[in-house]
Amino acid sequence: MTRRRYSTADRRFRFERAPDNSWSGVAHGRRITVSSRKNTAIITGVTEKDFGELWQRYFDLSRDYDGIADILSSDRILSEAIALHPGIRILRQDPWETLVSFIISACNNIPRIKKIIASLCELCALPAIGGGFAFPSPEHIVHLGEDGLAPIRAGFRAKYILSAAKRIANGEVSLAEIGEMDTPDALTALCSFDGVGVKVASCVLLFGYGRAEVFPVDVWIKRVMEKHYPERDWRELFGEYAGIAQQYLYVYEKDAAKRFACPTDDKKAI
DNA sequence: ATCCAGGAGGCCC
DNA sequence: GGGCCTCATGGA
Numbered sequence: 001m002t003r004r005r006y007s008t009a010d011r012r013f014r015f016e017r018a019p020d021n022s023w024s025g026v027a028h029g030r031r032i033t034v035s036s037r038k039n040t041a042i043i044t045g046v047t048e049k050d051f052g053e054l055w056q057r058y059f060d061l062s063r064d065y066d067g068i069a070d071i072l073s074s075d076r077i078l079s080e081a082i083a084l085h086p087g088i089r090i091l092r093q094d095p096w097e098t099l100v101s102f103i104i105s106a107c108n109n110i111p112r113i114k115k116i117i118a119s120l121c122e123l124c125a126l127p128a129i130g131g132g133f134a135f136p137s138p139e140h141i142v143h144l145g146e147d148g149l150a151p152i153r154a155g156f157r158a159k160y161i162l163s164a165a166k167r168i169a170n171g172e173v174s175l176a177e178i179g180e181m182d183t184p185d186a187l188t189a190l191c192s193f194d195g196v197g198v199k200v201a202s203c204v205l206l207f208g209y210g211r212a213e214v215f216p217v218d219v220w221i222k223r224v225m226e227k228h229y230p231e232r233d234w235r236e237l238f239g240e241y242a243g244i245a246q247q248y249l250y251v252y253e254k255d256a257a258k259r260f261a262c263p264t265d266d267k268k269a270i
Numbered sequence: 271a272t273c274c275a276g277g278a279g280g281c282c283c
Numbered sequence: 284g285g286g287c288c289t290c291a292t293g294g295a
Contacts, residue, residue, distance in 0.1 A: 103277095107291090112275080156278095
């Protein structure tokens with residue numbers, strides 16, 4: 001029952017589009033639905049109390065995205081990307097869920113990443129308020145064990161998920177403590193997880209801890225940067241909002257790829 | 271059928 | 284530090 005500005009958002013791996021064009025997904029153990037009217041996002045399935053305590057943070061509503069977009073628009077490519085995809089925001093998801101999600105993302109495609117995450121949640125079967133399943137805790141995953149985890153078909157990533165769950169469940173590593181570190185130390189700490197390198201750790205910092213200055217470099221970013229910013233130091237380029245720039249560049253490049261793959265509907269033209 | 275996907279780890283130089 | 288191989292699986 002709550003309202004807020006902005007049209008679109010990057011909803012990552014746990015949201016699905018409904019027939020009525022709204023988006024629905026589970027976060028913080030609750031199902032929420034986001035739909036848009038004009039330039040305003042309508043969030044349903046949340047209480048006023050939860051809004052202040054949870055969703056304001058989850059949707060990163062206190063950050064001035066308009067101001068950031070203005071700053072980033074001084075770059076020519078970014079201004080184009082922002083014009084094409086206005087209203088992008090970065091969700092601040094639970095660090096544990098983010099860590100597992102991006103361990104799963106390694107050398108994988110997005111439909112299958114979403115499928116594996118969904119089947120993990122179904123497998124643990126923790127009911128979410130409003131329907132669907134909550135994301136399982138480290139302890140739940142440790143309890144499943146290697147064999148119990150097999151049905152989600154995560155492939156070589158399964159052992160990484162289990163290893164991370166064990167280290168967190170036994171107190172060897174604390175994601176809350178990582179959240180207290182400065183960004184370079186947090187990056188190092190996250191890279192200590194097996195199956196987590198700089199790219200995955202950067203995504204966890206950006207999407208799980210709201211560190212807007214980190215710039216995760218995946219294959220798409222590498223591609224778009226080599227195309228438009230040859231011979232530039234990518235780390236230095238976008239400053240304290242590099243992570244937000246990254247999101248614009250990511251959708252910009254994927255959009256370009258989509259146009260190239262299907263410039264017109266001429267398959268039946270023969 | 272074949273390529274490849276929001277990488278990482280292990281080796282070898 | 285860079286180049287190459289493998290990892291498990293299935294989407295397109």
